[in-house]
Amino acid sequence: MGVHLTPLPPADGAPGCVDWRVGPGLVRAEADVPPDTAPAPVRALFDADVLAAVRIEPGRIRTRFTDGHSAEQDGAAVRSALFAVLSQPGGWPAGPQDAAEVSAAADAEIAAAVRQVLADEFGAYTAVHGGRIDLVGVDDGVVTVSLGGACHGCSAAGRTLSENLALRLSRIPGYRTLRTAAAPTALPKPTFRPRRFRRSL
Amino acid sequence: MSDCCSPGGLPASEDPGRRHDPDCRHAAPPDSACPHCGSGGLTADEDPGRLPADSSCPHCTAQGETAEPAPDALRFALIGCPNAGKTSVFNALTGLRLKTGNYPGVTVTRTVGRTRVKAPATVTAGAGGRRSRKDTIDVYLEDLPGTYSLDPISPDEQVVADLLGGRLKGISRPGAALVVVDATVLERSLALVAEAMNLGVPVAVVLTMTDEMDSRGGAVDPVGLEQALGIPVRAVIGTKKSTLEPVRELLADPSSWPQPIVPPPAVAGPERVDWVRSALTEAGYRAPSEHSTTRRIDRLLLHPVWGMLIFLAIMFLFFQVIFTVAAPLQGYVEDFFNWLGTLVTDHVSQPVLADFLSTALIGGVGGILVFLPQIMLMFLLISLMENVGYMSRAAYLTDRVMSRAGLEGRAFVAMLSSLACAVPGIMATRTIPSSRDRIATTMAAPLMTCSARIPVFVLLIGMLVDESSRVWFFSAQGVIMFGLYLLGVVSAMLAAAVFKRLKSLRSGLMPFYMEMPPYRVPSLSNVLLTMWDSSKEFLAKVGKIILATSIVLWVLLSLPPRTDQADAIHEQTVAAALASGASEDDALAAGDAEARSFVLDNSYAAAIGKAVEPVFAPLGFDWRIDIGILGSFAAREVVVSTLGQIAAAEDPDNPDQALANMVHTHGDKQGEKVFTTPTIVAMLLFFVYALQCMSTVGAIRRETNSWKWPLIAWTYMFVLAWIAAFIGYQIAAAVS
Numbered sequence: 001m002g003v004h005l006t007p008l009p010p011a012d013g014a015p016g017c018v019d020w021r022v023g024p025g026l027v028r029a030e031a032d033v034p035p036d037t038a039p040a041p042v043r044a045l046f047d048a049d050v051l052a053a054v055r056i057e058p059g060r061i062r063t064r065f066t067d068g069h070s071a072e073q074d075g076a077a078v079r080s081a082l083f084a085v086l087s088q089p090g091g092w093p094a095g096p097q098d099a100a101e102v103s104a105a106a107d108a109e110i111a112a113a114v115r116q117v118l119a120d121e122f123g124a125y126t127a128v129h130g131g132r133i134d135l136v137g138v139d140d141g142v143v144t145v146s147l148g149g150a151c152h153g154c155s156a157a158g159r160t161l162s163e164n165l166a167l168r169l170s171r172i173p174g175y176r177t178l179r180t181a182a183a184p185t186a187l188p189k190p191t192f193r194p195r196r197f198r199r200s201l
Numbered sequence: 202m203s204d205c206c207s208p209g210g211l212p213a214s215e216d217p218g219r220r221h222d223p224d225c226r227h228a229a230p231p232d233s234a235c236p237h238c239g240s241g242g243l244t245a246d247e248d249p250g251r252l253p254a255d256s257s258c259p260h261c262t263a264q265g266e267t268a269e270p271a272p273d274a275l276r277f278a279l280i281g282c283p284n285a286g287k288t289s290v291f292n293a294l295t296g297l298r299l300k301t302g303n304y305p306g307v308t309v310t311r312t313v314g315r316t317r318v319k320a321p322a323t324v325t326a327g328a329g330g331r332r333s334r335k336d337t338i339d340v341y342l343e344d345l346p347g348t349y350s351l352d353p354i355s356p357d358e359q360v361v362a363d364l365l366g367g368r369l370k371g372i373s374r375p376g377a378a379l380v381v382v383d384a385t386v387l388e389r390s391l392a393l394v395a396e397a398m399n400l401g402v403p404v405a406v407v408l409t410m411t412d413e414m415d416s417r418g419g420a421v422d423p424v425g426l427e428q429a430l431g432i433p434v435r436a437v438i439g440t441k442k443s444t445l446e447p448v449r450e451l452l453a454d455p456s457s458w459p460q461p462i463v464p465p466p467a468v469a470g471p472e473r474v475d476w477v478r479s480a481l482t483e484a485g486y487r488a489p490s491e492h493s494t495t496r497r498i499d500r501l502l503l504h505p506v507w508g509m510l511i512f513l514a515i516m517f518l519f520f521q522v523i524f525t526v527a528a529p530l531q532g533y534v535e536d537f538f539n540w541l542g543t544l545v546t547d548h549v550s551q552p553v554l555a556d557f558l559s560t561a562l563i564g565g566v567g568g569i570l571v572f573l574p575q576i577m578l579m580f581l582l583i584s585l586m587e588n589v590g591y592m593s594r595a596a597y598l599t600d601r602v603m604s605r606a607g608l609e610g611r612a613f614v615a616m617l618s619s620l621a622c623a624v625p626g627i628m629a630t631r632t633i634p635s636s637r638d639r640i641a642t643t644m645a646a647p648l649m650t651c652s653a654r655i656p657v658f659v660l661l662i663g664m665l666v667d668e669s670s671r672v673w674f675f676s677a678q679g680v681i682m683f684g685l686y687l688l689g690v691v692s693a694m695l696a697a698a699v700f701k702r703l704k705s706l707r708s709g710l711m712p713f714y715m716e717m718p719p720y721r722v723p724s725l726s727n728v729l730l731t732m733w734d735s736s737k738e739f740l741a742k743v744g745k746i747i748l749a750t751s752i753v754l755w756v757l758l759s760l761p762p763r764t765d766q767a768d769a770i771h772e773q774t775v776a777a778a779l780a781s782g783a784s785e786d787d788a789l790a791a792g793d794a795e796a797r798s799f800v801l802d803n804s805y806a807a808a809i810g811k812a813v814e815p816v817f818a819p820l821g822f823d824w825r826i827d828i829g830i831l832g833s834f835a836a837r838e839v840v841v842s843t844l845g846q847i848a849a850a851e852d853p854d855n856p857d858q859a860l861a862n863m864v865h866t867h868g869d870k871q872g873e874k875v876f877t878t879p880t881i882v883a884m885l886l887f888f889v890y891a892l893q894c895m896s897t898v899g900a901i902r903r904e905t906n907s908w909k910w911p912l913i914a915w916t917y918m919f920v921l922a923w924i925a926a927f928i929g930y931q932i933a934a935a936v937s
């Protein structure tokens with residue numbers, strides 16, 4: 001699984017800050033990181049007086065630069081430091097460290113992202129058709145959903161899942177495949193979409 | 202060595218491939234004589250990137266250029282991997298028509314084009330761009346060679362890196378960059394995007410081939426990609442102008458483009474791999490399936506044995522077509538010029554003017570234009586092969602052979618370009634990383650049978666074998682033509698191999714990688730336009746070089762007039778003919794012919810031809826052929842116009858016959874026919890090998906930045922041509 005390190009401007013507009021979106025399960029605690037407990041590559045940036053503060057939470061790391069330093073100038077160095085830390089097994093060395101718990105944390109983050117997709121326009125789309133899709137669970141990147149409402153027995157349900165939902169979910173870092181609770185076999189990877197269905201996406 | 206030029210891998214003093222930076226426009230003005238140079242693009246004066254002439258640069262002062270830059274003009278560099286469709290995007294945006302093809306490496310230099318876009322609401326005149334009308338501004342696009350990385354390995358990639366790094370002397374750095382990305386190979390194109398985003402200028406992505414991505418079952422969401430990269434992404438279909446509108450809107454104001462808060466990892470490594478993977482995930486990227494038709498066709502066409510046989514069969518059939526299809530067309534052109542000839546004799550009474558029209562224009566220039574159908578067909582085939590995507594396969598197939606010769610597949614692309622004209626072929630050597638390979642290829646490329654040889658070959662083959670002769674079912678003329686082409690290709694390979702054996706040019710093989718583009722049905726208009734552009738350049742060449750040499754030759758052939766002696770001979774011949782019982786008309790005609798022959802034989806041209814006669818006498822050439830050969834060192838076709846002109850001068854009513862029946866006028870062969878089988882064979886072989894093209898000599902000089910290599914090329918090819926012609930003459934004489 002990749003680190004998926006993506007720098008974003010902070011949503012709340014906090015000055016001198018970069019929000020780094022990170023892959024699922026790599027950060028499993030929510031805390032401000034004081035310089036003395038930071039992993040070595042990050043501590044080096046504290047020591048060099050580049051970073052003023054670091055805050056971690058699942059899926060996100062916020063870094064704040066000291067005065068006189070900026071994302072433009074020192075962003076690359078921060079990226080390298082964060083990458084060095086997060087590409088280690090277990091990611092950020094905080095919170096539970098054993099493999100099963102790391103995986104569970106990742107699944108929890110993926111589940112949150114899947115719920116977001118189901119609640120957003122995709123949910124609206126299925127609701128219009130009188131259907132309903134619920135998340136059953138995420139296990140090691142495998143997302144299981146259940147079909148309800150008009151979906152049940154609908155001949156287009158399979159296609160909706162494989163061509164539409166799976167495509168959206170594939171953008172979630174850490175997502176591997178999609179199953180339905182009723183049919184425990186994995187849906188085949190979509191390979192072909194007839195032209196007339198493409199518009200409906 | 203001027204400081205205009207980019208440094209090569211070796212120290213300048215050691216680098217045999219040391220050459221002018223291809224982009225130094227002071228150094229390399231497009232060659233007006235070359236059918237492929239200088240097509241499209243802005244002239245140096247219009248180029249907004251030009252800095253004022255640099256007095257330390259000898260080329261600037263030599264040319265006395267005073268082009269003032271427009272420092273406030275917006276300039277965009279178009280960068281992208283080879284065959285991503287940069288030039289298609291460029292053409293669609295600027296309305297220019299640069300050559301495109303479905304194979305990598307079509308673009309080897311920088312071309313600047315202008316396009317007009319809507320001015321952004323906030324722009325103030327002079328700040329963002331030059332206001333040309335009320336609400337539009339002119340922006341400039343720079344089409345650049347394809348590159349996989351901004352860390353260059355070959356000179357054409359060096360241009361891109363130097364331009365973007367602001368290291369090109371005399372040319373300022375573009376204000377923004379458009380990275381053209383082929384959606385079907387997005388995965389391996391993002392590294393270049395990452396490098397571009399670290400340049401410190403605004404960057405946007407133009408995603409091409411999205412239609413093909415769709416049809417091959419791939420997926421990528423431009424909006425998702427835009428979010429992932431943090432820069433504008435616009436999906437286009439390069440060949441459909443309407444899809445370019447969103448890009449045009451972008452061009453208005455690059456300062457408003459979003460840029461990521463932290464640029465992506467600048468250097469290759471796990472960090473960048475992660476960045477690419479992350480971007481792909483977020484863009485919902487699904488790799489397209491392999492092009493199934495392409496795969497099936499390639500199984501056959503790239504087969505080591507069948508592929509090669511099919512390649513040869515295609516070429517063989519093509520030369521059949523040249524003779525069977527083009528011959529009737531050629532007939533029409535001939536008829537047209539004959540008709541013009543009768544017009545001249547009927548309506549032009551001024552003798553000097555009539556002679557000029559019928560000899561220099563109709564005999565000389567018209568003699569070349571007769572071969573236009575063949576030339577157009579040749580360009581049609583090349584254009585088809587390029588646009589379908591077969592060129593890369595041909596390169597792949599021959600890589601095996603080429604590597605045995607010590608050259609890589611890229612060299613073959615250069616060689617293939619030389620089939621049209623050696624000048625673009627030599628320019629295409631810029632894609633070759635090793636300067637030594639570049640030289641070896643440059644030395645061999647002129648041996649490839651270029652289109653300028655077509656008229657010569659067709660004329661001579663027509664005199665050698667009859668149109669109706671057959672080899673099995675095939676036209677014997679076509680078979681000979683195919684043989685000559687094959688001889689050219691094989692000779693070029695051997696020459697390259699020999700040059701690679703030279704101590705100064707020996708080098709290890711670089712790995713050869715080349716995009717195998719999927720086969721694409723070419724757009725008819727694109728194929729025809731490419732063909733037409735090439736044909737137009739041929740016509741332009743006829744209008745310039747051929748016309749000029751024809752005029753010079755006409756003067757040399759008719760001077761000194763020796764009117765008194767000619768009149769005396771005229772009278773004597775008429776009297777003698779009448780005495781022997783000929784009719785008055787016949788006697789007058791015989792008198793005219795004798796008088797004309799006398800003037801020709803004693804003209805300045807004859808004096809020149811006779812002076813060099815000893816050199817070519819062992820090949821069976823007489824002074825008239827020698828004149829043609831001398832002229833042909835400017836451009837090969839000149840020999841055709843020269844012979845046409847001499848024939849027209851000897852017998853304006855029936856030049857074809859006059860040419861075929863030409864006899865030696867003096868020496869020990871006096872009275873014997875000139876165009877015997879051995880002589881024609883010798884001429885054909887001479888034209889296979891000799892470097893008779895000033896444009897090519899000039900191109901070699903520019904690309905190697907020395908007179909040494911063009912001199913070597915000219916000399917070795919002349920020696921080779923003479924020896925081959927001599928051997929051919931002897932063998933043909935022994936056989937017949």
